[in-house]
Amino acid sequence: MKHSFRILVAALGISSPLLAIAQSGQELTREQVKDELIQYQRAGYNPARQNPQTWVEDAQAAREKVMVAQSANARTQFAAASKPSKCD
Numbered sequence: 001m002k003h004s005f006r007i008l009v010a011a012l013g014i015s016s017p018l019l020a021i022a023q024s025g026q027e028l029t030r031e032q033v034k035d036e037l038i039q040y041q042r043a044g045y046n047p048a049r050q051n052p053q054t055w056v057e058d059a060q061a062a063r064e065k066v067m068v069a070q071s072a073n074a075r076t077q078f079a080a081a082s083k084p085s086k087c088d
Contacts, residue, residue: 006048014047043061044058
């Protein structure tokens with residue numbers, strides 16, 4: 001029971017910034033939320049971690065890593081899209 005509660009609290013903590021975005025009229029799908037949770041876990045966040053005193057800092061650190069990775073990905077995509085195509 002405690003394990004499920006911790007996961008629920010962690011998911012709510014992670015998704016709270018998403019709720020602010022969702023209020024702007026753009027709803028997130030369940031799949032998008034799952035993908036974001038996977039990104040957080042790959043960045044080192046573990047919602048089942050046993051130390052409830054540091055989960056906020058852990059989630060924030062993972063969020064920072066995810067944001068940096070998304071920014072780098074966006075720059076890469078922009079650079080690839082802005083390369084002029086060769087005309088023969």
